[in-house]
Amino acid sequence: MPLVDLRQTTLRELNRSLHALDPDTNETHWRVRHPDGRHAVAAGLSLPIAVEIEGHVGYYCAGMNAQAEIVIHGNAGVGVAENMMSGRVHVRGDASQSAGATAHGGLLVIDGNASARCGISMKGIDIVVKGSVGHMSAFMAQSGTLTVLGDAGEALGDSLYEARLYVRGSVKSLGADCIEKEMRGEHRAELSEKLAAAGLQGEVDPGEFRRYGSARRLYQFHVDNAGAY
Amino acid sequence: MCGIVGLFLKTPRLEPQLGGLLSGMLGTMTDRGPDSAGFAVYGREAAGRKITLRGPDAPSLRRTIAALQAELGLVLDVQHRDTHAVLVVPEDRETEIRAWLAANGGADVVGSGQRMEIYKEVGLPASVAGRFDLAAMAGTHGIGHTRMATESAVTTNGAHPFSTGPDQCLVHNGSLSNHNALRRSLRREGLTFATDNDSEVAAGYLTWRMREGASLKGALEASLADLDGFFTFVVGTRDGFAVLRDPIACKPAIMAETEDYVAFGSEYRALVGLPDIDGARVFEPEPATVYAWERH
Numbered sequence: 001m002p003l004v005d006l007r008q009t010t011l012r013e014l015n016r017s018l019h020a021l022d023p024d025t026n027e028t029h030w031r032v033r034h035p036d037g038r039h040a041v042a043a044g045l046s047l048p049i050a051v052e053i054e055g056h057v058g059y060y061c062a063g064m065n066a067q068a069e070i071v072i073h074g075n076a077g078v079g080v081a082e083n084m085m086s087g088r089v090h091v092r093g094d095a096s097q098s099a100g101a102t103a104h105g106g107l108l109v110i111d112g113n114a115s116a117r118c119g120i121s122m123k124g125i126d127i128v129v130k131g132s133v134g135h136m137s138a139f140m141a142q143s144g145t146l147t148v149l150g151d152a153g154e155a156l157g158d159s160l161y162e163a164r165l166y167v168r169g170s171v172k173s174l175g176a177d178c179i180e181k182e183m184r185g186e187h188r189a190e191l192s193e194k195l196a197a198a199g200l201q202g203e204v205d206p207g208e209f210r211r212y213g214s215a216r217r218l219y220q221f222h223v224d225n226a227g228a229y
Numbered sequence: 230m231c232g233i234v235g236l237f238l239k240t241p242r243l244e245p246q247l248g249g250l251l252s253g254m255l256g257t258m259t260d261r262g263p264d265s266a267g268f269a270v271y272g273r274e275a276a277g278r279k280i281t282l283r284g285p286d287a288p289s290l291r292r293t294i295a296a297l298q299a300e301l302g303l304v305l306d307v308q309h310r311d312t313h314a315v316l317v318v319p320e321d322r323e324t325e326i327r328a329w330l331a332a333n334g335g336a337d338v339v340g341s342g343q344r345m346e347i348y349k350e351v352g353l354p355a356s357v358a359g360r361f362d363l364a365a366m367a368g369t370h371g372i373g374h375t376r377m378a379t380e381s382a383v384t385t386n387g388a389h390p391f392s393t394g395p396d397q398c399l400v401h402n403g404s405l406s407n408h409n410a411l412r413r414s415l416r417r418e419g420l421t422f423a424t425d426n427d428s429e430v431a432a433g434y435l436t437w438r439m440r441e442g443a444s445l446k447g448a449l450e451a452s453l454a455d456l457d458g459f460f461t462f463v464v465g466t467r468d469g470f471a472v473l474r475d476p477i478a479c480k481p482a483i484m485a486e487t488e489d490y491v492a493f494g495s496e497y498r499a500l501v502g503l504p505d506i507d508g509a510r511v512f513e514p515e516p517a518t519v520y521a522w523e524r525h
Contacts, residue, residue, distance in 0.1 A: 037497030056497050056511060075511055077497060078481065096513055097478065115513050116478050135477070135516065 005033045011041065018045055025049070035061075037077065042070050048087070062089045065106060081108045084125055097134070100127045103144070109198045116153065119146045122163055128198035138165055139175065147194050149204060157212050161219055165212040166191050168204070177218035183211045230377035232258025233389075233400045235463040235493035236503075237370040237470035237522050243489055243504065248366030253502040254494060255363070255373045256355040261495055262375030265388040266357040267349025269398045269465055272368040274343050275306075275317045278395075280326065281347045282314050282336040283385065290314055293335030301329060311360040313339065313348050337386075337423070342396030344368075344467055349388035369524060370470050372463045374400040381426075391429040393420060394436035396467035401428035402480045402495060403459035411455065431456060435464060445469045446521040453517055463493050471521035478516035485509040491522055 004014050014032065021027060025047070032053045035041050039058035042051045045068035053061070056074035066085040075093035084103040091099075094112035101117070103125035110118075113131035117139055124144045132150030139155070141163035151169035158175020164187070165178075174180070191206040234254040238244055248270060255266060284290025287309065294314055298305055303326075306317040314336075318326055323341070330336055340347040348361040354375045358364065374389035381387055390398040405411075408427035411434060416422070420433045434455065438448035445466050452462075452473070459479035464471045472493050474482055485492045485500045487509045494500045497511065514520055 036501040037499075055507075058496055058498060075497070077483075093511075094513065096481070096483075116516065 001029045001031060002027050003031045003033065006036065006038060006041075007034045011038050015040070015043065018042060018049075018051070021047055021049065023047060035074070039077070042068070045070070045087075056093070065089060075112070076110075081106070081125070084108065094131070095129075099129075100125050105144075107194075107197055113150065119144070119163070122146070126194050126197065128194055128200070130198075130200075132169065135172075136175065138163055138178075141165075145190065145194055147191065147198075147209070157214070159218055160212075160214040162214060164190070166194075166209040167212065168209045171210075171212070174212065177215050178212055179215045181211045181213045183209065187211050230261050230379070231402045232261030232375040232495040232499065233373070233402045233461065233463050233493070234258060234495070234499050235370070235372040235400070235465070235470060235472070237491045237524075238368075238489060239491065239522070239524075240489050244369060245367045247368040247371055248362075249364045250503060251366075251371045251373055252355075252358040252363040254492070254499045255358050255375060257499045257501070258373075258375040258495060259354045262377040263353055264378045264383045265349065265351045265376045265385065266354035266374065267347065267376075267388040267390055267400075268358070268363060268371055268373035269340070269345055269347045269390045269392070270363070270366045270368045270371040271344045271396070271465060271467070272346060272366060277317045278320045278323050278341055279343065279346060280316045280318055280323070280341040281339040281345075282316065282330070283339050283349075284312055284314075284336045287311055290336055293330075293333070296333070296335075297326065297329055301325065310348065310362065312350060313361060315346050340390075340392030340398060342392075342467060345392070345396045345398060345465065347390055347392055347398060349374075349385055349390070351383055351385055351388070370465055372398065372400050372465050372470075374402075386424050387426055389428060390465075391426065391432040393422070393429065393433040394439065397432065397436055397439070397465070399428065399432040399435065399462055399464045401431055402461045403475065405431060405456055405458035405460065407457040427458070431460065431462060439466075444521075445471050445523075446519050449473045449519045449521070461495070468524045469521060471519060472514055473519050474514055474516050476517040482514050483511065484514055484520070485511045 028049045030051045035055045035057045037058045043063040046066045048067040050069045058077040060079045062070040062081045067087045069088045071090045076091045076095045079098045081089040082101040084106040086105045088107045091110045095114040098117045099114045100108045102121045108127045110129045116134035118133040118137040120139045122141045128147045135153035138157045142161040147166045152171045154172045155175035157178030308315045350357045389400040392398040405427040408430040435448045461480040
């Protein structure tokens with residue numbers, strides 16, 4: 001198991017080594033020590049390897065991830081797993097702003113809280129936050145799911161497209177065109193599946209969540225607005 | 230961009246190391262601001278008023294201070310550090326000294342107070358900290374700023390921290406949009422400003438609020454309604470230290486707290502070198518929420 005100490009090896013060398021791995025590599029489990037808040041740790045991975053990072057990371061950790069499973073044993077800075085395509089990113093601490101921004105796929109699990117704009121412009125990722133999320137979360141979210149076990153801050157789901165938002169706690173306010181929607185069987189099933197994927201099967205009752213989604217008044221063409229064009 | 234840092238010691242244990250720790254934090258934030266740097270340190274209480282002066286260069290500042298003492302018949306305790314000097318003056322002579330400096334030129338007053346000293350210069354943060362030997366300074370708290378100039382020239386006048394009242398100073402990451410109107414109204418309240426800088430107006434606003442009786446926390450809470458723009462502030466007073474982010478949390482901020490200290494950084498990287506950081510509670514300050522600490 002390769003062990004990389006970022007006080008000995010440069011970040012660029014680490015990322016280069018990870019990018020240079022062959023698809024049939026036997027080096028499938030990496031450990032990274034002393035990230036010390038560096039930016040772009042383990043960004044741009046494209047193979048189904050596991051990377052464990054022991055400490056707090058800076059911006060864009062695991063950005064653009066495809067297939068890899070990345071665990072951060074600490075807090076993550078701005079934009080963790082931004083633009084992730086697939087794979088799994090697990091933050092054991094808190095995440096800063098814009099966690100999972102623009103991500104197309106994969107699963108992002110945050111054990112602590114995520115601050116503002118969690119899931120901004122998400123395009124298919126599943127995000128599970130065990131704590132709370134800050135203001136403007138899921139802003140312009142297009143698809144995927146955002147599941148929050150705690151509370152959501154102001155303007156949740158502002159200008160939302162088709163992402164589904166599940167919140168167990170309180171929502172300080174809903175953003176433009178975001179409304180509470182009925183929780184039907186299909187939604188409970190979807191939520192159960194996401195909770196199970198995050199390792200929470202049996203621990204959390206899907207019945208305690210409320211669902212929020214787009215009222216579809218903002219992004220759909222409406223004939224009454226024809227004069228505006 | 231720009232980087233800001235702050236360190237507030239809750240116990241005396243680390244006081245001798247304050248400057249060394251702050252220096253490391255400032256150096257790490259070079260990536261966010263390589264153009265100029267500045268810092269304020271709250272050190273030993275002086276037997277009088279500490280005035281920090283800045284001259285165009287070290288020899289001419291020495292000449293100015295010699296002339297000041299000769300003409301006003303003063304023998305002052307003067308600590309020279311490169312282009313800056315800290316004078317300890319009798320409190321009843323401060324107005325006279327400031328008037329002499331205003332009339333004769335040769336040095337700008339950077340700040341004054343019982344405990345605060347402020348240093349700022351153009352250049353890489355590590356070299357600025359080195360020129361003033363920040364690493365050797367002791368104190369209870371300090372704040373610092375590294376500037377990436379985007380909208381005005383790289384000058385020492387545009388460098389933070391800004392001080393507009395005794396023992397009060399502020400570093401700011403962001404930009405304010407209503408600073409001109411606010412500066413005019415604060416001038417009517419008797420405040421003076423040395424620059425056209427937006428951050429100096431934020432400092433002046435807090436000075437005014439505290440002069441009118443508000444606590445540091447209260448002054449910052451009021452600023453949320455009166456300041457328009459983006460900001461993360463770190464503020465120091467004689468015995469206090471506070472952090473505030475604007476309601477949309479436009480600029481980055483991270484804090485760490487242990488039994489011994491509270492530390493602020495624009496990024497976690499700035500905090501990595503602090504003692505026992507692995508055991509610290511690391512958290513992101515909430516938007517529009519004042520975090521304030523006082524020493525007793």
